[in-house]
Amino acid sequence: MTAEQTIPRPVPHHAAGAQQAADANLRERLSEFRALLVILLLMTESVSEDQILELAASSAPGLGSARIEGYGFSDGQWRAAGPAADGVSTSDIARQLTALGQGGGQVDLPGRRWVWAYPLCSGSGLIGHLVASSQLEPSAEQRFLIQVIAQQTGVAVSNARLHARERATAAELAATNAALAQTVTSLRRSMDIHDRLTQVAVSGEGQAGIAKALHELTGMPVAIEDRYGNLAAWAGPGRPDPYPKESFAKREHLLRRLMRARKPIQDGERLVLLASPRPELLGIVALIDPDRAADTADLVALEHGATVLSMELARLRGIADTELRLCRDLVHDLLSGTDDESALARAEALNYDLRRPHRVVVVEGKGRARAHDALLSAVRRALRTARQDGLCEIWSGHVAIVTAGQGNWEQLRRAMASDLGSQCRIGVGSLSARPSELPRSLREAGLALRLQKTLLPGSSACEYPKLGIFRMLASISDLTDVEAFVREWLGSLLDYDTRRKAELVHTLTQYLEHGGNYDATAAELSVHKSTLKYRLQRIRDLTGLELNDPDVHFNLQLATRAWGTLQALRDES
Amino acid sequence: MTGPVPSGIDEIGLQPGSHVCAFYRGDSDRDRLLAGYLGAGLTAGDKCICIVDSADAAERLGTLPGACGEPGPFGGQLDIHLPESTYLAGGEFTATDMLTFWTEAMVKAEIAGYSFCRLVGEMTWALRDAPGVEHLIGYESELNRVTASSPVVVLCLYDLDRFGGEVVVNVVKTHPQVLIQRILVENPYYIGPDEFLPSVPA
Numbered sequence: 001m002t003a004e005q006t007i008p009r010p011v012p013h014h015a016a017g018a019q020q021a022a023d024a025n026l027r028e029r030l031s032e033f034r035a036l037l038v039i040l041l042l043m044t045e046s047v048s049e050d051q052i053l054e055l056a057a058s059s060a061p062g063l064g065s066a067r068i069e070g071y072g073f074s075d076g077q078w079r080a081a082g083p084a085a086d087g088v089s090t091s092d093i094a095r096q097l098t099a100l101g102q103g104g105g106q107v108d109l110p111g112r113r114w115v116w117a118y119p120l121c122s123g124s125g126l127i128g129h130l131v132a133s134s135q136l137e138p139s140a141e142q143r144f145l146i147q148v149i150a151q152q153t154g155v156a157v158s159n160a161r162l163h164a165r166e167r168a169t170a171a172e173l174a175a176t177n178a179a180l181a182q183t184v185t186s187l188r189r190s191m192d193i194h195d196r197l198t199q200v201a202v203s204g205e206g207q208a209g210i211a212k213a214l215h216e217l218t219g220m221p222v223a224i225e226d227r228y229g230n231l232a233a234w235a236g237p238g239r240p241d242p243y244p245k246e247s248f249a250k251r252e253h254l255l256r257r258l259m260r261a262r263k264p265i266q267d268g269e270r271l272v273l274l275a276s277p278r279p280e281l282l283g284i285v286a287l288i289d290p291d292r293a294a295d296t297a298d299l300v301a302l303e304h305g306a307t308v309l310s311m312e313l314a315r316l317r318g319i320a321d322t323e324l325r326l327c328r329d330l331v332h333d334l335l336s337g338t339d340d341e342s343a344l345a346r347a348e349a350l351n352y353d354l355r356r357p358h359r360v361v362v363v364e365g366k367g368r369a370r371a372h373d374a375l376l377s378a379v380r381r382a383l384r385t386a387r388q389d390g391l392c393e394i395w396s397g398h399v400a401i402v403t404a405g406q407g408n409w410e411q412l413r414r415a416m417a418s419d420l421g422s423q424c425r426i427g428v429g430s431l432s433a434r435p436s437e438l439p440r441s442l443r444e445a446g447l448a449l450r451l452q453k454t455l456l457p458g459s460s461a462c463e464y465p466k467l468g469i470f471r472m473l474a475s476i477s478d479l480t481d482v483e484a485f486v487r488e489w490l491g492s493l494l495d496y497d498t499r500r501k502a503e504l505v506h507t508l509t510q511y512l513e514h515g516g517n518y519d520a521t522a523a524e525l526s527v528h529k530s531t532l533k534y535r536l537q538r539i540r541d542l543t544g545l546e547l548n549d550p551d552v553h554f555n556l557q558l559a560t561r562a563w564g565t566l567q568a569l570r571d572e573s
Numbered sequence: 574m575t576g577p578v579p580s581g582i583d584e585i586g587l588q589p590g591s592h593v594c595a596f597y598r599g600d601s602d603r604d605r606l607l608a609g610y611l612g613a614g615l616t617a618g619d620k621c622i623c624i625v626d627s628a629d630a631a632e633r634l635g636t637l638p639g640a641c642g643e644p645g646p647f648g649g650q651l652d653i654h655l656p657e658s659t660y661l662a663g664g665e666f667t668a669t670d671m672l673t674f675w676t677e678a679m680v681k682a683e684i685a686g687y688s689f690c691r692l693v694g695e696m697t698w699a700l701r702d703a704p705g706v707e708h709l710i711g712y713e714s715e716l717n718r719v720t721a722s723s724p725v726v727v728l729c730l731y732d733l734d735r736f737g738g739e740v741v742v743n744v745v746k747t748h749p750q751v752l753i754q755r756i757l758v759e760n761p762y763y764i765g766p767d768e769f770l771p772s773v774p775a
Binding site: 027032 | 764
């Protein structure tokens with residue numbers, strides 16, 4: 001039997017008797033309960049506090065004569081259910097509701113005959129009041145319906161607030177999780193970048209490896225340049241050929257910008273960063289990014305890449321410095337004298353083949369070229385140009401070259417002079433089969449250089465092996481007879497030069513070396529021809545010798561050459 | 574047909590002659606109800622007549638599987654109408670005209686060979702400021718009389734986001750069945766047209 005069958009079907013009200021009217025009234029009440037049930041279902045389902053309050057207020061007129069004026073909450077807030085009635089003070093309502101406490105009760109509102117506050121309760125206690133009004137006092141059934149609405153409104157509002165808090169917490173958690181996930185992603189990417197570039201740093205892949213790793217990490221073409229804009233490494237597509245080079249001024253301007261910024265800067269279509277382990281040591285890493293699409297991770301990769309490049313530049317410079325120092329030490333020891341075994345081992349460490357016969361070449365600069373560093377650089381460049389290997393070092397104010405070369409020494413000298421923009425002289429020693437013999441070659445080179453300065457015309461390269469009589473004289477261990485011979489033929493002139501600070505011996509030497517040619521001798525001595533003739537006459541007067549006599553001529557030339565050799569040997573000692 | 578027919582909504586069965594008021598929230602919930610309800614009718618071979626309150630909703634219904642023919646009166650198994658040609662035809666709402674519309678629609682469907690009709694109306698049109706809208710609850714009550722003994726089920730759709738509690742209360746009081754939150758709430762005590770109509774303003 002259904003509920004419908006227990007309730008008589010409606011009888012037209014115009015024909016109702018007392019019993020029928022009572023039945024109809026009962027069915028009306030029961031129907032209202034069904035409607036109330038639906039309202040309560042909707043309230044329970046709703047998660048919006050506003051929606052719940054609006055539903056409660058709007059449903060009241062359908063359930064009787066009462067209307068809901070509004071809701072007063074424990075925090076003092078008043079929410080009107082509709083347009084505020086004239087003369088109603090929300091502060092006055094709040095004060096009355098506070099006085100009521102949890103029980104609810106009558107409230108005074110201007111222009112309302114019946115006003116009642118019903119408590120809005122939740123599991124945790126009172127959250128406020130629902131205030132209902134009517135021009136007529138509602139029946140007990142209607143008051144009951146409003147009370148039920150108030151009670152369920154309280155529960156539903158409480159649930160909605162709880163739900164809102166949970167949603168806020170969930171949203172907060174979701175946001176935190178999202179931020180955390182992003183942080184984890186960023187960290188993972190940073191770790192990948194760090195790992196990849198660290199691998200490049202430790203594996204010695206060099207600048208090409210750094211460029212390749214950066215390209216793989218960013219997806220962009222990567223260029224690494226030296227401080228002058230020369231391409232050191234490229235990775236990725238689109239490598240320009242030939243590689244463009246900026247003007248010096250533009251390059252310097254870019255470097256100054258990078259030094260000031262200390263972070264990546266945009267340079268046309270490139271994102272560039274400076275790698276500078278030391279002020280004088282610079283390199284540039286560039287991401288080719290015409291669309292300016294580089295993100296934070298790309299910048300991190302670029303900065304890591306610049307750091308690794310700095311390490312690489314410092315490493316390369318360190319190697320170069322060490323090699324240079326080792327080279328200097330070796331050259332110094334070779335020239336000073338060292339044992340073969342040690343010299344060969346050290347040369348091998350420098351990747352230099354010292355097992356070939358070597359000789360020493362001494363270079364002396366003039367004027368600006370006396371600056372050792374400039375002279376050393378010019379010597380190195382001349383050797384490179386001549387494709388001649390050798391070890392160079394500053395030695396006693398000159399540059400000494402230890403070389404296996406058999407080259408054209410005069411050509412080498414001219415190349416150095418041209419580079420320096422001033423004259424220079426070179427003396428060449430003979431070949432030494434073993435490193436331990438190189439001090440001898442050095443001595444010969446020095447002697448050749450001094451003889452060239454003292455006796456030989458011009459500045460041309462002077463090779464000891466080609467010095468003929470000079471070489472023979474220099475090789476005599478006991479020079480007593482030589483000195484006596486010089487004294488015999490040039491004694492009066494030497495004494496005169498000493499007394500008068502004159503240069504008669506030097507004048508005679510040049511005259512004889514130039515074959516008696518007045519013009520060439522005067523030019524070599526930088527004096528006028530008449531001055532030369534006067535000096536020669538003095539020589540004739542002092543020595544009583546006839547210079548044109550072949551025997552005299554031979555002995556005088558031998559004596560001047562012996563005198564020059566003795567001078568050179570004395571300078572050496 | 575005497576047993577319940579599947580409503581197509583949440584496994585709920587409806588007795589022929591049922592006039593069900595369904596509450597929903599928002600367009601997506603409405604479309605879910607319409608798709609289920611009409612989809613079941615199209616599958617069962619019922620004549621389906623639908624009134625929706627927007628051209629967009631009408632267009633979406635036209636894509637239902639089984640909908641055939643052009644939208645419009647008796648163009649196919651599924652007829653889709655807008656309020657302008659039904660509830661508010663002539664610029665105002667009159668319960669009599671609307672009840673006549675449904676009655677004629679059911680007769681024509683029977684002539685066309687359909688043994689069962691499935692009617693549905695989206696009631697948001699009643700929120701417009703149109704003459705005669707105040708007779709809505711009376712119309713709903715009277716519709717019970719038209720459908721009670723016919724091979725038909727009727728679904729009236731109310732958007733809870735737009736209708737207030739008073740409408741809900743009055744609809745529940747005048748409908749024998751209310752579909753809400755996937756629950757079919759029976760109201761054996763509903764106030765029939767004979768009782769309700771004299772109590773509302775004419």
